[in-house]
Amino acid sequence: MEKGMTGKRERGGIGLNGLFWRYLFTAGFLVAALCAAWLFLFNILVNMGFVLSAYTAVRGLAETERMLQEQEEFDPKQIPHFYEWALVEDGRIIGSDMNQKQLEYARQELSGSSAPHGWFYSQYFHLVPLQNGQIVMLEYDYSVCYADPEKNDILPDFQTIYIGLLLALLAASIALCTGRYAGILRRDAQAVADACEMVRRRQLDLSLHGQARVRELRAALNAIEMLRGELSRSLKEQWIAEQQKNEALAALAHDLKTPLTVIGGNAELLAEDELGQPQKELALAILRNAGHAEEYLNRLRWMTSGAIVPADREEVPVRELLEACLQKGSDLSVLKDQKIIADSSVSALSDETVTIEKSEVLRAMENLIGNAFRFTPARGTVVLGVEFRAGQTGVWVQDSGPGFSAEALAKAGKTFYTDDGSRPQDGHMGMGLYFASQIAGKHGGSLSLENTEMGGRACLWL
Numbered sequence: 001m002e003k004g005m006t007g008k009r010e011r012g013g014i015g016l017n018g019l020f021w022r023y024l025f026t027a028g029f030l031v032a033a034l035c036a037a038w039l040f041l042f043n044i045l046v047n048m049g050f051v052l053s054a055y056t057a058v059r060g061l062a063e064t065e066r067m068l069q070e071q072e073e074f075d076p077k078q079i080p081h082f083y084e085w086a087l088v089e090d091g092r093i094i095g096s097d098m099n100q101k102q103l104e105y106a107r108q109e110l111s112g113s114s115a116p117h118g119w120f121y122s123q124y125f126h127l128v129p130l131q132n133g134q135i136v137m138l139e140y141d142y143s144v145c146y147a148d149p150e151k152n153d154i155l156p157d158f159q160t161i162y163i164g165l166l167l168a169l170l171a172a173s174i175a176l177c178t179g180r181y182a183g184i185l186r187r188d189a190q191a192v193a194d195a196c197e198m199v200r201r202r203q204l205d206l207s208l209h210g211q212a213r214v215r216e217l218r219a220a221l222n223a224i225e226m227l228r229g230e231l232s233r234s235l236k237e238q239w240i241a242e243q244q245k246n247e248a249l250a251a252l253a254h255d256l257k258t259p260l261t262v263i264g265g266n267a268e269l270l271a272e273d274e275l276g277q278p279q280k281e282l283a284l285a286i287l288r289n290a291g292h293a294e295e296y297l298n299r300l301r302w303m304t305s306g307a308i309v310p311a312d313r314e315e316v317p318v319r320e321l322l323e324a325c326l327q328k329g330s331d332l333s334v335l336k337d338q339k340i341i342a343d344s345s346v347s348a349l350s351d352e353t354v355t356i357e358k359s360e361v362l363r364a365m366e367n368l369i370g371n372a373f374r375f376t377p378a379r380g381t382v383v384l385g386v387e388f389r390a391g392q393t394g395v396w397v398q399d400s401g402p403g404f405s406a407e408a409l410a411k412a413g414k415t416f417y418t419d420d421g422s423r424p425q426d427g428h429m430g431m432g433l434y435f436a437s438q439i440a441g442k443h444g445g446s447l448s449l450e451n452t453e454m455g456g457r458a459c460l461w462l
Helices: 002-011 016-048 061-070 100-110 149-154 158-200 215-272 277-304 318-336 358-375 406-411 431-442
Strands: 084-089 092-096 124-129 135-140 314-317 339-342 353-356 381-389 392-398 447-451 456-461
Touching: 016 158, 061 124, 061 135, 084 100, 092 100, 100 124, 100 135, 158 215, 314 318, 318 339, 318 353, 318 358, 318 381, 318 392, 353 358, 358 381, 358 392, 358 431, 358 456, 406 447, 431 447, 431 456
Parallel strands: 339 381
Antiparallel strands: 084 092, 084 135, 124 135, 314 353, 381 392, 392 456, 447 456
């Protein structure tokens, strides 16, 4: 039903094609109306005798010629003001009221030239022979002038002013018409832009303010409205799913607390008994890792509660960091009768320090050491070392396995990437290297992988 109502709304208004034709019709009507009014006013001015039509000069040639030929002696005062004259005798101009340009045209006319005289106002000549053998050249054009000769001398050219007035009115009317229809498009486009801005700001519970008159832009608004609703619904579902996940994780963290307490308590009891050295070391390893698990559960509870996990950085001696890593490696080595040893670079340490979030770095190193043991054969050896370069400290782990594949070197550190297709079934989802890479990035460093003669090496740069 909502889709049908949307389609009905989209059929309302006016389409872009219709708006364009409406603009053309309106602009054309305004132009035609202004031209008609302009011509009507001109006819009124002519009928009032304020101006003379453009054909006045050519229509008066016969009467003016008759008047000049009846004169016994040439009298230029009788010539109407819309003519310019020149008196010719024996092929020479002996008198004139023309300006220099008009005199040049007159001489061209006398010489028999057929070239046009003038550009905007073409000048024409009419020759009137007089009784005494002289010739009067009457110069005229097809232009509108004032009926009063004095106004022609004082006021600007009427035809130029009147045509300029028409052009100005046409330009103003087209500008107003264009502005009106552009305003419709501008308001509709602004409504679409405002709707997009509301979605960008995630103001998804507010209704759209504007409505479009143009059908295509109204359809775009309706599409944005539907997108806004779907996005709002999706975000709410995502928020609910996130809440449910956090609640499930919080419940799981709470439930894990009990078995960890049991494991830790029994490990303490075992450590207090009279055990052999190997058994005592195993009990202490259980106790240590139960403490680590307890710490991880506390961090998990922090995150599921929405609180920000405090990031406490401290200056840690590099030797102390390596000893903690060796201890973690020692706890892991008993699973396949493997061992972890320190490289000579560890024994060469003195008082070097590094500023880190110790618990996070140890978790990252635990992942790297665990990966090394997984790829090291039974009774094999993992080597832990350190190196320094350009203000950075690199803690590396060397396994004695087959090394990294080319794909692993290119993709390791990405979420869920594993170098072994069997790992997902084995419980390893490719998060170890990714987590280590993230921790290195937080400390201004990086994770580097390489192959050596012994096997694969991963280095955490801090």
